[in-house]
Amino acid sequence: MIGVLVVDDDFMVARIHARFVEQTDGFEVVGTAHTGADALRLVEEVDPDLVLLDVHLPDLGGLEVLARLRAAGHHTAVVMVTAERGAEAVRAALHGGAMQYLVKPFDHADLADRLHRVAAALGVLAGGNGDADQAAIDQAFGTTPLRPGSGPLPKGLSPETADLVLAAMRERTEISASEAGELVGLSRVTARRYLEHFVETAAAEVRLRYGSAGRPERRYRAR
Template sequence: MINVLIIEDDPMVAKFNAIYLESIPGFSLAGIAENAEEGWAFCQSVKVDLILLDVYMGDKTGLELLQDLRREDISVDVMIITAANDKQSVQTALHYGAVDYLIKPFSFERFQEALTNYAQQRSKMKDIANVSQEEVDSFFLKSGKEPFARPLELPKGLTTRTLSVIVNQILKREPTSFSAADLAMETGISRVSVRKYINHLAEMNLLQVEVIYQETGRPLHRFYLQPGKVSILKSLLN
């Protein structure tokens, strides 16, 4: 199991990243720190394999913390997750050995790809003394992808307030299924907007979807809360 520390000063972002993380097999949340100082202290007392690190945080930036970690030769991998999209920040992260750089907002698919690739590379390096050139190339070459292409954005118009309204209604309906039309009628939010939110929750593996074909042949998407996810969904209430 790969133990991960999230260092992020926005509680909601940290919560979403934790949910994303724990939906990916092989990863375990070691803890959440609100700033660089808390993150540094955590690393001194708990074994951490990977840090998901924000850049802009209070008095000390994540990049400064990354430099401190390297200066003190602390053996931990770091993945930058930030809104900082300037060239200097990217170059600094690369210089100090960040394993990936995700620019906010990002999709779950991009997040999953970053962690999956990290786990695969970590597994390759485990228990081997020497590597071939082909293996080295697999670590450093990027299969023709643009290394710093901006990932897909989350659904437009996504807000904490509206998410809370929709989540609250889903919890009221649990364990029965629902459609976007059901939630739209009950919350007063447009069906188009509701669909964006519930599709996002399904993408986070909090909801499962069933497609039912009506007599007209048109598909109806009905959603169910994933077993064991009630507490996680409640944590999203604002």
């Protein structure tokens, strides 16, 4: 179970958030605080795995609480739960090490999604002191690698035409730039630019087919 400290100055809101936590599989509430000072004290006393932290508190603001936790060496996961939408506050939370930022009001599903994301991030790095592979790092940071072919298109190429070229390539076992151009209505040179883009972004692979004379032909296959 992941222990959660709920921090909110509004007693009713704190109660609702605590109920949301208890309704989420794998999580339990280990404490509730209504001020920044109480939040810092309870982190020391109950050592929560995760803190649901409001920005607006009557004494220390939530961002100050976050800063003090990090300055004291606490690596407790923090999810900001607040009505504050200001870009400055969001930047401060991001730079301060908050793992998620959820704007009020929200429902149980919204919070459960954030809690599970944090749990997944903590889980992939738990118990290991060696090197993490890229997949684990991506999951820990809540990022997803670009899907093949989704990189930015070079200047002069259009997404609509790229989709047509990709579809043409996927219809064939292999295709040349000339064949792709004929199917889509492009010059060989333009079709090759699209095909090479797909190779660079891992949506396709290329091989050379050697003939009796002249340069080898580049043949493209969709991944």
